[in-house]
Amino acid sequence: xxxxxxxxxxxxxxxxxxxxxxxxxxxxxxSKTYLQDAWSRFKQNKLALVGLGFLxxxxxxxxxxxxxxxxxxxxxxxxxxxxAPSMAHIMGTDKFGRDIFVRILFGGRISLTVGFTxxxxxxxxxVTYGGIAGYAGGKVDMxxxxxxxxxxxxxxxxxxxxxxxxxxxxxxxxxxxICISSWMGMARQVRTQVMTLKEQEFSLAAFVxxxxxxxxxxxxxxxxxxxxxxxxxxxxxxxxxxYEATLGFLGIGLSAPQASWGTLANEAxxxxxxxxxxxxxxxxxxxxxxxxxxxIGDGLGDALDPKKK
Amino acid sequence: MGRYILKRLAIGAVTLFLLASATFFxxxxxxxxxxxxxKYKTQAAYEAAEKLYNLDKPIMEQYxxxxxxxxxGDLGESxxxxxxxxxxxxxVGFPVTAKVGTVAFLAALIIGISLGTxxxxxxxxxxxxxxxxxxTIGVSLPSFVLAIFMIVFIGVKLRLLPFIGLNTPANYVLxxxxxxxxxxxxICRLTxxxxxxxxxxxxxILARSKGTxxxxxxxxxxxxxxMLPVVTYAGPAFAYLLTGSFVIENIYSxxxxxxxxxxxxxxxxxxxxxxxxxxxxxxxxxFNLLTDIISASIDPRIKLK
Numbered sequence: 304x305x306x307x308x309x310x311x312x313x314x315x316x317x318x319x320x321x322x323x324x325x326x327x328x329x330x331x332x333x334s335k336t337y338l339q340d341a342w343s344r345f346k347q348n349k350l351a352l353v354g355l356g357f358l359x360x361x362x363x364x365x366x367x368x369x370x371x372x373x374x375x376x377x378x379x380x381x382x383x384x385x386x387a388p389s390m391a392h393i394m395g396t397d398k399f400g401r402d403i404f405v406r407i408l409f410g411g412r413i414s415l416t417v418g419f420t421x422x423x424x425x426x427x428x429x430v431t432y433g434g435i436a437g438y439a440g441g442k443v444d445m446x447x448x449x450x451x452x453x454x455x456x457x458x459x460x461x462x463x464x465x466x467x468x469x470x471x472x473x474x475x476x477x478x479x480x481i482c483i484s485s486w487m488g489m490a491r492q493v494r495t496q497v498m499t500l501k502e503q504e505f506s507l508a509a510f511v512x513x514x515x516x517x518x519x520x521x522x523x524x525x526x527x528x529x530x531x532x533x534x535x536x537x538x539x540x541x542x543x544x545x546y547e548a549t550l551g552f553l554g555i556g557l558s559a560p561q562a563s564w565g566t567l568a569n570e571a572x573x574x575x576x577x578x579x580x581x582x583x584x585x586x587x588x589x590x591x592x593x594x595x596x597x598x599i600g601d602g603l604g605d606a607l608d609p610k611k612k
Numbered sequence: 613m614g615r616y617i618l619k620r621l622a623i624g625a626v627t628l629f630l631l632a633s634a635t636f637f638x639x640x641x642x643x644x645x646x647x648x649x650x651k652y653k654t655q656a657a658y659e660a661a662e663k664l665y666n667l668d669k670p671i672m673e674q675y676x677x678x679x680x681x682x683x684x685g686d687l688g689e690s691x692x693x694x695x696x697x698x699x700x701x702x703x704v705g706f707p708v709t710a711k712v713g714t715v716a717f718l719a720a721l722i723i724g725i726s727l728g729t730x731x732x733x734x735x736x737x738x739x740x741x742x743x744x745x746x747x748t749i750g751v752s753l754p755s756f757v758l759a760i761f762m763i764v765f766i767g768v769k770l771r772l773l774p775f776i777g778l779n780t781p782a783n784y785v786l787x788x789x790x791x792x793x794x795x796x797x798x799i800c801r802l803t804x805x806x807x808x809x810x811x812x813x814x815x816x817i818l819a820r821s822k823g824t825x826x827x828x829x830x831x832x833x834x835x836x837x838x839m840l841p842v843v844t845y846a847g848p849a850f851a852y853l854l855t856g857s858f859v860i861e862n863i864y865s866x867x868x869x870x871x872x873x874x875x876x877x878x879x880x881x882x883x884x885x886x887x888x889x890x891x892x893x894x895x896x897x898x899f900n901l902l903t904d905i906i907s908a909s910i911d912p913r914i915k916l917k
Contacts, residue, residue: 453627456897458855461889465635468877468885469642545754549859552756553874568760579764590757597752 344606351602354595361592365411374402376409376562385578394584398574403584406562410585413563414592417474417547421481422539428482429489430525430532436490437497438520448494451487459484463546464555472556481543489535496528530607537600541593548589564589617905624897629679631893632886636678639882640671647691665691665883678886687887692879698887701872706891708778709861709868713853716788720795720853721846727796728803729835732811743800750797756859759790763863776865787864791857795849802845806838813837840911847903851896 335343345351369376374392380400388395394403436447466480500506501524509519525532544564550556551565552572562570564585571581647661662668665688666677681688687698731743766786767775774783810816811834819829861870869888876884 449623453623453630456624456627456900457631457893458852458896460858461892464858464873464877465638465885465889468880469638471643541752548754549756552859553862553877555874555877568756575760575764576768579768582760583764586757586760590753593752593754594748597748 341603341606345602348598348602348605350598351606354598354602357591357595358599361411361588361595362415365408365415369405369408369412372402372405372408374405376406377401385574385581388580395580397571397581403567403581406567407564407584407588410562410564410567411588411592413474413557413561414544414547414565414589417478417481417563418540418544421478421485421543421547422536424478424482425486425489425539425543426532426536429486430493432486433490433493434497434520434525437494438501438516438524440498444494448491451490455487455491460546460549463550467550467555472550472558474557477547477550477556481546484546485539485542489532489539492531492535493525493528496531497524500524500527533607534600534604537596537603541596541600544589544592544596613908617901620901620904624901627897628890628893632679632682632890633675635886635889636675639886640674642880642882645691645880645882665689682890687890688883690876690881690884692876692881692884698884701884702869702887702891705867705869705872708866709870710854712778712784712787712791712861712866712868713850713855715784716791717795717846717850717853719788720792720799720849723792724796724799725803725835725842728800729807729830731800732804732807733830743804746793747797747801750793750800753793755790755794755857756863758793759786759860759863762786762789778864778866783864787860787866790860790863791853795846795853798845798849799842802841803838806841807834810834810838840907843907843910844903847899847906848896851899854899855892855895 378401380396383392383396383400384398386392386396386400392402392404394407397403397406432447432451436444439447462484463477463480466483467476470476470479497520501519505527506519506523509523514523547556547563548565548568551563551567552569554569556566556569557563558566567585568582568589571578571585575582647658647665647667659668666674669677678688685699687702690696690698690701727743727746731740734740763775763786766772773785774780775786777783778787816829816833819833820826824833855869858870858874860866861868862874865871869891872884873888875881876888
């Protein structure tokens with residue numbers, strides 16, 4: 304009897320599972336980090352992907368192509384003025400015979416740098432200011448937000464214009480003007496976020512284990528409101544590009560031979576009836592870049608909000 | 613309510629005062645001036661000009677004089693166009709700007725609200741797509757980019773519409789489209805989401821189950837209640853349209869205050885820049901206040917603090 308019950312377990316009875324089947328009985332999702340999750344949702348938005356693709360290609364072109372192409376942004380070729388687009392000059396030449404494509408790429412460097420830098424500075428200022436106001440609450444909050452309200456009630460364009468008049472139009476003065484006019488929106492948004500988050504348990508828990516106020520504010524509250532902050536950042540970039548282009552277009556922006564897209568459009572304006580293409584090129588780039596950034600912003604807005612799963 | 617208005621008025625006045633002071637000192641700190649010794653033939657003429665603009669006095673005295681004149685509604689005289697008062701420039705320029713601005717505002721309200729309502733209520737997909745298309749384009753396309761496209765294609769290539777000045781009604785078409793596209797897209801978005809929200813409310817279900825005609829439910833119940841976010845947006849937007857877009861007036865050669873501002877900026881006409889800045893600030897601040905009061909009287913649920 305004993306002999307029959309005894310089970311023989313030899314290695315041959317077992318079969319090795321291949322890796323893919325190892326977790327077959329687990330029914331949970333593959334665990335993803337927040338960013339992977341956001342990326343997978345971002346990928347579903349086709350417009351946002353197209354926007355991102357365009358922006359990356361544009362950035363690469365602006366950085367690399369001017370080094371490769373045989374023209375410079377101020378190299379004049381008087382024999383070849385106002386040339387139509389051809390193989391030599393993809394977008395033609397302007398009234399001094401300068402290659403428009405190369406000038407647009409250089410303009411793109413300026414416009415994009417202004418856009419991203421201004422948005423980044425506004426982001427830092429706005430987040431810190433709004434964070435402090437929201438976390439401190441009470442009188443501090445009241446006074447800080449009244450200041451924002453007062454500044455908000457003055458048209459944005461006035462700040463930008465006044466600053467460029469006072470400090471003479473240069474890269475830095477334009478940057479300063481745009482930053483002064485655009486940090487308030489961010490500050491308001493962060494304040495509201497921080498005010499709701501600071502009532503939640505995790506912030507209380509951090510307080511109880513003795514985290515400093517600064518740590519709670521920057522490591523807990525602001526990190527947790529990063530989603531909306533990133534979204535407003537992507538929307539701040541096109542608005543900064545817009546301000547800079549407007550200044551250039553009005554003729555109070557950067558001066559020649561440096562040229563942003565706005566300045567290029569302004570230079571070509573005089574020839575609008577005879578050479579409409581020259582004004583269309585820079586304007587087209589402003590328009591496409593702003594559309595791309597807005598699409599990315601919309602896509603990120605959906606992707607970074609975990610509630611929209 | 614009365615206390616609230618008083619408080620807001622006080623804050624508005626302080627803001628305006630700060631704006632006036634800030635622009636004054638900024639302009640004083642600006643290097644270069646249209647009044648310089650080289651421009652005048654004799655020393656006496658230069659001194660006379662300096663005296664006219666109080667430039668011979670210490671800066672604080674200039675400041676107090678400036679604020680005192682401001683309180684009397686006197687914005688000073690242009691430094692470039694001699695003898696031209698800033699207030700006169702506003703009197704001539706503002707009606708022009710306001711005309712274009714009002715037309716653009718009305719267009720934005722009508723088109724924006726109808727497009728938004730259609731998109732929210734219609735089951736046809738293309739209407740929704742049109743609404744979203746307008747909303748996206750309007751928000752991301754800068755007004756001057758649109759203006760240039762229209763001038764090049766409609767004005768220059770097809771010669772359909774004039775694009776310089778404001779002499780005939782046809783001249784209004786292009787500037788109004790350029791000015792109103794952004795507010796149209798905003799109003800369209802706001803109306804759409806607001807109506808979608810309102811249609812879920814109990815009072816709409818009640819009205820419909822009582823047998824109220826669909827038209828009446830939409831017009832009397834839904835639209836009226838959905839208008840609040842639109843009003844909150846439209847007030848300040850109207851102020852911005854009235855202050856005139858610097859770029860749009862510049863492109864279409866419209867002789868409004870926006871154009872005046874740009875030419876003052878390029879010629880460094882400081883009294884003109886200061887005066888127009890304060891005027892624009894005043895306009896925007898008062899419209900913000902008005903909007904808040906109107907939205908509170910539309911919706912009694914809003915408590916003014």
